[in-house]
Amino acid sequence: MVVIQTEALTKYYGRVRGVEDLNLEVEEGEIFGYLGPNGAGKTTTIRLLIGNINPTRGKVCLLGHRISPHSFAWKKDIGYIPGELSLYGDLTGEEFLRYFAYLRGGVDWNYVKSLVQRFDLDLSKPINTYSHGNRQKLGIIQALMHKPKLLILDEPTLGLDPLMQQEFYKVMEEVKGEGRTVFISSHILPEVEKICDRVGIIKDGHLIVVENIQSLKAKAMRRAEVVFAEEVNREEFMNLPGVNDLQIEGKTLRCLLKGEPNAFIRTLARYNIVSLRVQDASLEEIFLTFYS
């Protein structure tokens, strides 16, 4: 089942481009990472999904419902953390969660307590005394507390310490295990690499790639480093298909490999090799190649 579907989704703020012709599908039960630098259109996309802004053209469907600012019934199945989380500072953590729980029509308070325990949050204090990280934890708990079918999270781990980040990743795995769906925007690429099944990369308001992380990495360049027993002839490697950024220093060869490495391996076989190391590119490196 497709949980998020956008068709030619476009948003302009006057003459300023937000996003343009976004076609995106997110399947039920997957964790979808949404990447892009500042100003690329991530938050605009998320605010279009949640219905807080209107598209200039195109449409959004969440869980089979066509989204508009005046529709609301579908929101019972959505958990949301905005990029700039602003809570009610004069309420205590518990008052805030109970208030939102009532407005949501009731939640399982035992589940809320378990989340509070896992995220190690003191609910008795007023929110305006919370650190940034604790406010973020409260935001995460309010998004999860009604066990929504779809979580839309804009930079959810911003300000969390590494221990809490790990706890968050565990919760995300559990959410996925229950067949629920997560749409997550993040700047922390190792985090996306760790928890997401697929990623979409947005650049200048356009979705430039949507890919499974593993296949994205497989298609991407790999870094190779070979140490030979003797010096090698540079010219033999220079024009090999798929070999880029070739560097030979003494008996060590370094290069970037793209595509099938057969020709490179056959050429290597002519020499005595002391060591061979081929590294997959990290998501960060892949991300940077799209923006370089």
Next chain:
Amino acid sequence: MLRLIFLKTLRDLRRSIFWWCIGMVLLGLYTILAFPTVKESFEDLSPYLDNPLFKVFMRDFSTLTTIEGYLSIEIFSFVMPILSIIMSIIYFSGLVGREEERGSLELLLSLPLPRWRIAAEKVIAALVAMLIIHLAFWLSLWVGGLAIKIEADYFRISLAVWDSFLLGMVFGGLAFFITGLGYSPGVAGGISGGLASAFYLMDAIGVTSKKFEPYRKLSLFYYYGGGRPMVEGINWGHASLFIGLAILFIIVGILIFQRRDIRLKG
């Protein structure tokens, strides 16, 4: 226990309601307790009653030694409507606008509630706040009047308070409508307050100058009774105009808010 946006909004306003009530009660008590003393001084002002500038504040009252005339001049001609307007603009411009400005509206609108309900509950809370403050003011006049044994028709005095409340609601509704369009509370307050000042001047100039008198009808202050409801009862035609305008501004504001883009924090 906070179960409704209405209750949360009232809770947000509670300190403001408290201090407004304190201020209005002190104003009411001070005004009415001073009446016996001031009454004697009024006798000395009788030679100046024909001065047109005096009419701006006095309206149709020629008898300053009655409680109605006194309250009309001291309270209902200028102070009370201005306070009602300021109070209303502050409350109504902040309902959606303030929450949008600080960013909490972004999360609130992710809840499975229609936008109109969120706005309507907030409007009702502000309305209740305004009523509480106006009621406290009227009670202070009543209690003060009883304390110094002034014979007055306190029901009719309540009609003058009500008239002032309704005038305030029109400008509050306007401020709400402007924030409904997406403008900040500052802009909404500026426009509504500026318009109220312009209407007041238009009416005041019309009172003092025959040339400008026909233009008084363009001012909402023309339809505001001042102290007249204490003598003649409320003019329901004028009151209906205020109620109608306030409801119109609020409903149109909600309808626009229902569909418009929500601004990001800051």
